[in-house]
Each structure stands twice: as structure tokens, then as C-alpha cells.
Amino acid sequence: MKLKKLLEKWNNITNSLNILNSQLIMKRRINKAVKILAIIFLIFFLWWLIYSLNFWPGWLFPSPQTVIKTLFKGFLNGTYIWGILISMRRIFIGFGISLLFGTALGFLVAKIKLLRQTIDPLILGLQTLPSICWLPLALLWFGLNEKAIIFVVVMGTILSITISVKGAVTSIQPSLINAGKILGARGVNLYRYIILPAILPSYITGVKQGWSFAWRSLMSGEMLFITAGLGQLLMFGRELNDMAQVMAVMMVIVIIGVIFDQFIFGNIESRLNYKWGLLK
């Protein structure tokens, strides 16, 4: 019921944004899609060409047909679907936690001078640490379980979100804040009606980046960690010397990455930029 309402609201938002230039956007999209399909086709063709030249044995460099066959088989017998579901569950939990706490921390660092002077450099430093470096610590703290891998995802994501929120809040035009204050928005209202909407475009960009950090952290975590999930399917392929399996899973990972990056976050981002007039 609630979901239905939410969906309705979402549709309303997207519709109202779409009225403007919807035909033009449609045309551009089709144009873009055709080009992308052509490139994918070309890549597969080159792949097949190299395969047919027989430089490497088939079990090291499988043909595109074998990989696609493995892909279908994986989906039909459910292994890939389970792998995707398990990985998705982890990333949603880890990314959700990061979003919540990363955003809150970002606001705190932006608004409190003491934190800006003390924690800020630390945050930048820790962000340079590849997330997988947290795995040994996570294993000792949480043991070989879900918590450890979610911890790795959170550590890989949270600070990037904090940094982007902090950047967005500190770079709001002071004139917008002044205008808001003059028009009566103070205290909580200032946050709700001015600061939050004002940071939205850079926030979405930060969230998108955070997502890709989370996705990378999860995959590297899953590969080193003996448990189900896409990363583990990849390692499984390696252990069985099944190159087709390795490539098929890599394809799945890429496709999921593209779906979230381009279609979900990318879409929100470009709609927002369009509304603000930031789109070139």
C-alpha cells in the first residue's frame, strides 16, 4: 500500500519533469542506445575473431558463445540469481548504513568547527585506505559472517559520502542562505527548505560515487571471503579453471554496475541537473 503510494509519487515527479522536451530526450536516448548496441556488437565480434585465430587454448580464452551459454545456464539453474540476491542484500544494507551515518557525519563536520579541524583530515586520510584493508580487522572483530563483509562495504563507502556532503554543505552560496533567512526560514526550517534542497545535486553525485565504492568493496570482499555472492561465484570459476564462468560472472557484475550507475543514479542526476539548469 505504502509502496504503491510511493511509486505513484515517483511517477508524478518523473512525469512532470518529462513533459519538457520529452520527445527530444526520447530521440536522443534511442540514438545513444543504437550507438551503444553497435559498440557492444563490435566488441563481441572482435572477441570472436581473436578466439577464432586460436592464439590461446579455449579453456583460457573461451569464445563469446561459450560465455553466453554459461551465462544462460547460470541464470536458468538459479546460481546467478541467488548470487545476485545475496550480493544485493549486502550492498543495500551496507550502502544504507553508510548513507545514513555518512550523511549525518558530513553535516556535523561541515557545521561544527572543532570537528572540521580535527576529524576532517582524518577522514580524508582514511578514505585513501582501500576498503579491503579493513577485512582482516573485520574478520577478527565479527568472525566469518555477514557482519564482517557489510563492515567492509560500510568502511569503503561511508567516508566518501561524508566528504561529499561536507563539500556540498560548505559550498552552498551564502546568498541563498541569507535569502532564506530573510524570508523567515530559521533553525530546522533553514535545513529543511534551504540547505537540504540546495545540496541535492552534489549530494546525488556523491551518492552515486558512494555506490560505486560500495560495489567495489563488496566484490573485493566477497572474493576473499568464503561465502555466497557474485564475488564468490567468480572465485569459484577460477578454482574450477572454468574461464567461461569467470567471464560470465564478470559480465553480470558489469551489467549490474551499469544499471545502477547509469540508469538509476545517472537518471536522477540528469533530471535534477536539468531542473536546475545545470545540464549542458
Added chain:
Amino acid sequence: MKLQIRNISKKYYNPSGHIEALSSINLEAVQGEFICLVGPSGCGKSTLLNLIAGLEKPTSGNIVIDGKFGFMFQEPTLFPWLKVKDNMAFGLKIAKKDKKEIKETVDYFLKLVHLKPFKEAYPHELSGGMKQRVALARTLVLEPDILLMDEPFAALDAQTREILYNELQEIWQLTKKTIIFVTHNVREAVCLGDRVLVFTARPGKIKKEFKITFPRPRELGDLEVIKVSNEIKMELKDEIEKVIREMEQYNK
């Protein structure tokens, strides 16, 4: 409505000492009066507006305001995430006015600034003049008694500005607001104001006051406007030269 400024001074402190921006300013506005402040750049005219609006605190002296004020900046500072009508409704929404009332008020002022066809547009779809009109309307919907305007037309092209002079005079005559209008454009000040106050170079003091009494609506090209403007410009010339001399010294 009451606005009294008594003996205001403002100093800014920085590591190399302090800068006196304003020094013993006295000003009183009568209901419905249009007061223009002109002066060389850096003389503290905008600081005075910020002090009246409470965005900054005076170093000494006090300001008595009885009544609501609205503020218009040099930049339109519209909220880019809101449509024109929602930008205008912003203050009313914060004040938790009822929806029907908000809609009626917004519609009334949309008509007043001739932007009815653009009420569903986003700010980036408007021209500079239109944006400034929305900013004016956004301030007016809150029905302020005093309107503070900080060089609101400075960033616009000459033609748009002239149109807006007329519109502003019309709106002012219709709504009978008290307006404090800061500008560095002398002719603009004479064209719009009942009184023009000339500021000295820093620290800003009121050097001279000109009462402008010719009938409205006035245009920039009116002979009287030009005549009085020239008088004021003569007054200002000394001050601007002072600023230039000071800058030259600073460069040495």
C-alpha cells in the same frame, strides 16, 4: 511603520587593525517614503542595509524598527530547485499560511510583476530582468512595511532596467511601502527616490541630502532628473577622488 537609525557606527576588525565602514549615521524614514542611498563603492551603503536587516550587528548606536521588512539583493538569489510560483510562495509557506491564501496572494503578485505565464518555470529558464521581478514579488508577498533593496538592478542591461524603474514606481505607488534603495547609479536614485542621501567615502557618513519633488512617474531622460543628477555627481566627485587617492596610496 517606524524606522529610526540613531548614531550607527560599524567597524570591521582584522589582523592588521580595524576598518571603519560607517560612522555616526542618523536616518529616519517616514511611512511610504522612497529613500535612495548613493555613494562611492566601499562606502558602507550595503553595510547599512545589512545592519537594518539584522544580518550584521552595529558596533555602536541603535536601530529602531517597528514593522516587517523585506530584502532584495543585487543578485536575484532565487531558489533554483523551486518553480517561480513556489519561489514566491516560499515565505508564506514557512509562515504556515493556508494553501488557498498562498495561492491567491501569489497569483495577485504574479500579475503585478507581469509574470503570470511563467509561474511554472524554473529560475534558470528566466531572463535576468524576470528573475529580479520574481525576487521582488517574493519579497512583496510577505507584505513588508519596509523594503530594503541593495543595488537590485545593477546586474541588468539598460533597457530592462528602465522597464523595471517604471514597474517599481508603479508598485511602490500602489502598495505604499517604505523603500530604502542602495545604488551607485545617481540617475537611478534621482529617478526613483523622494530623498537621495549622498554618502562620503569610507568611513561612510551622510554628506548631503537631496529632496526630489518632481512628479512621477519619472524617466531617466527627464530634464529635471538629469539636472539634479549632475548636481549630485558633483558632490560625489570629491568622494570618488578620495577613494582613488586612497587606493593609490595603498598601492605604494
